Amino acid sequence: MNGLALQPAHFQTKRFCPFHGGFILLADCPIVGTNEALVTAGPIAAMGTSGQETLTSAFDGKERVVLSRPPAAPQLPQRRFGGTKVADLPSPVELVGDSAAAGTRPVRACSVCRHPLPAGIDTRDPMSVSLVGHSGASKTTTLVALAEQVRQHGPALIGFDEFMPTEATARRFRAVMGDYRHAGGSVRVTATNELHPPLEFLAAPGRANQPINVLFHDVAGEQLMDTDERLKTAPAVLWSDLVIYFYNPEESPRLQLVRAGQDQAVMLNAVHDDIVEMTRYRNAWDGSPFLPPLIVLLCKADLLPAEVARVADQGETGVQAAIRALGDADVVDAGLRWPEVYWRLISAQPAGGHPPRGLVDVFDMVSRLLRERT
Numbered sequence: 438m439n440g441l442a443l444q445p446a447h448f449q450t451k452r453f454c455p456f457h458g459g460f461i462l463l464a465d466c467p468i469v470g471t472n473e474a475l476v477t478a479g480p481i482a483a484m485g486t487s488g489q490e491t492l493t494s495a496f497d498g499k500e501r502v503v504l505s506r507p508p509a510a511p512q513l514p515q516r517r518f519g520g521t522k523v524a525d526l527p528s529p530v531e532l533v534g535d536s537a538a539a540g541t542r543p544v545r546a547c548s549v550c551r552h553p554l555p556a557g558i559d560t561r562d563p564m565s566v567s568l569v570g571h572s573g574a575s576k577t578t579t580l581v582a583l584a585e586q587v588r589q590h591g592p593a594l595i596g597f598d599e600f601m602p603t604e605a606t607a608r609r610f611r612a613v614m615g616d617y618r619h620a621g622g623s624v625r626v627t628a629t630n631e632l633h634p635p636l637e638f639l640a641a642p643g644r645a646n647q648p649i650n651v652l653f654h655d656v657a658g659e660q661l662m663d664t665d666e667r668l669k670t671a672p673a674v675l676w677s678d679l680v681i682y683f684y685n686p687e688e689s690p691r692l693q694l695v696r697a698g699q700d701q702a703v704m705l706n707a708v709h710d711d712i713v714e715m716t717r718y719r720n721a722w723d724g725s726p727f728l729p730p731l732i733v734l735l736c737k738a739d740l741l742p743a744e745v746a747r748v749a750d751q752g753e754t755g756v757q758a759a760i761r762a763l764g765d766a767d768v769v770d771a772g773l774r775w776p777e778v779y780w781r782l783i784s785a786q787p788a789g790g791h792p793p794r795g796l797v798d799v800f801d802m803v804s805r806l807l808r809e810r811t
Contacts, residue, residue, distance in 0.1 A: 570683030690764030
């Protein structure tokens with residue numbers, strides 16, 4: 438990471454929980470086990486841990502065994518000059534102690550929503566990127582294509598010194614990748630009947646030149662289109678650091694290759710309004726609600742009619758003009774409601790086995806916008 442030093446957490450370290458959208462003190466967080474092969478009442482009891490206390494996550498509803506309560510802050514000597522040093526926070530493994538219990542993959546659980554926090558949260562700020570769009574708009578395919586490009590060419594391709602999936606995310610990629618690596622292959626459709634944890638990448642540098650966790654929230658389009666399901670299965674969109682909207686030309690009035698049952702502008706407007714309402718709910722309303730940057734992607738560029746493709750190639754205004762030419766001027770109007778919006782042309786998996794188009798440009802912008810977040 439070009440000499441970046443990981444800063445250890447201490448008893449006053451605060452982090453933003455990506456699962457309920459609020460700040461917490463890491464020192465207030467209990468430790469839970471996340472290795473589902475071991476974290477059951479039988480093995481935990483056999484390890485000799487005290488009690489069988491459990492916590493139920495408000496995010497996914499799962500019950501997890503508590504391995505350690507939050508640590509007590511040590512009493513440090515007062516110094517006349519230079520202030521009082523803040524003690525380093527013991528890691529989850531240190532708090533669990535027993536070598537067998539450590540095999541349960543202990544992590545901190547949010548003190549508010551009780552969901553397990555990213556394992557690297559002691560040293561990395563989590564940052565959330567929400568992927569918004571109808572089913573079939575290529576959200577998952579775009580992430581798979583990104584991971585493949587970085588695997589082949591390295592993270593500098595998109596402006597990072599480090600960018601790698603966690604082990605859990607790598608396993609999920611293997612499950613959805615299908616035959617993507619073969620010409621004409623496809624990525625498996627995101628399941629619509631379950632809650633999807635974010636896809637997590639370790640990245641650097643981030644804000645203030647420090648390493649970060651980038652959490653991509655890739656939710657099934659059907660869940661996003663449902664007013665009530667959206668807030669239940671994709672709450673992170675309300676406090677995202679960045680929103681990427683995937684416009685699918687196949688659904689446009691001009692092409693009409695697929696029908697999703699809802700105009701594409703409806704979802705983008707709904708996400709905008711949900712975020713504004715959350716700002717109001719959190720008592721932060723001052724007439725100028727916080728809205729994260731928005732990137733509008735005109736996806737599947739290889740499917741555009743030749744004359745529309747020529748227009749779309751003319752930069753940001755060209756992408757807007759191309760979407761209008763496809764009969765979706767209301768999508769452009771919805772995007773322009775955001776105070777900071779960017780327009781890009783992309784094809785994550787062009788026909789004929791050609792390499793992705795526009796992918797590097799888009800995610801180089803993503804890395805820049807995440808570094809600039811305050």
